[in-house]
Amino acid sequence: MAVTGVGAAASTSTVSRKTIAEDFDTFLTLLTTQLKNQNPLDPLDTDQFTQQLVQFTGVEQQLKTNDYLAAMMLSAQGAGNSQAVSYVGKIVTASGSKSELVDGRAAWTFAVAKPANVTISVRDEAGNVVFRKQGSVAQGESVFVWDGVGDDGRKKPDGSYSITVEGRDEEGSLVEVLTEMTGQVTGVDFTGSEPVLIVGNARVNLSGVLSVRAASAGGA
Structure with a gap:
């Protein structure tokens, strides 16, 4: 049986x-x-x-x-x-080229592998270049702060802006530039497979955050 x-x-x-x-x-x-x-x-x-x-x-x-x-x-x-x-209200630095112009101030962090002459272009949300600056930076991280005034001398409205950075060494050869963004977290989106931080109009994956600090430490 x-x-x-x-x-x-x-x-x-x-x-x-x-x-x-x-x-x-x-x-x-x-x-x-x-x-x-x-x-x-x-x-x-x-x-x-x-x-x-x-x-x-x-x-x-x-x-x-x-x-x-x-x-x-x-x-x-x-x-x-x-x-x-826990990041809401904090200032984060993350991989990316976007940052928020808030009260006439936007900041980006970028890094070069060796000393370089750089050309920094700031673009609005439509992709138009509104400000360009040239200068030289040492090897490692540098911080670029923009006061929101364009090449035309006019103050630009608060919002999301991006930068492109071109670096060249003394021989004129291109130098790799790693661009980052800094801003204040205003919200979090949980709809995806990974939490996404809302930094103004920009969106940053949690895994892309490189550093975080209190807003009282100096603002966005």
Whole structure:
């Protein structure tokens, strides 16, 4: 006499742990009944019983493992969301070329691998160059601060601006420039797979944040 149907019931991924436990009790009850009423001339195949029991136990363990992994993912996501929320009101520096002009001040951080002569172009949201400046910088990080006054001598409205930086060494060869952005976090977007910080009109992935400081340390 063979036991059937139990393995099929446990193999579906939508069965809850409560249902698994109930099915396991039913399995044991059915097994006990079979042992009591088995035909002495055709006893229960112990190998088949062992295989079904191992299969059932494996499914139960897999469901528990899935529950643990889901709990760990939720915990990690919650920690990431809490971290992102803690940035609201702080000044962050992140990879990117955008920054916010607020009260006549916008700041960018960029880095060069060696001393270079640089040409910095500030562009508005439409891509138009509104300010250009040339100068020389040492190896490493430099901070460019713009007062919001364009090449035409007019003060530009607050908003999102971007920069492009071209660097050349003494021989005139191009030098790689890594551009960053600095601004105050005003909100967080959780709709994607990763929290996104809202810095004015710019959006910065949490993983792109390079540094964070209190707004009282000097403003955006």
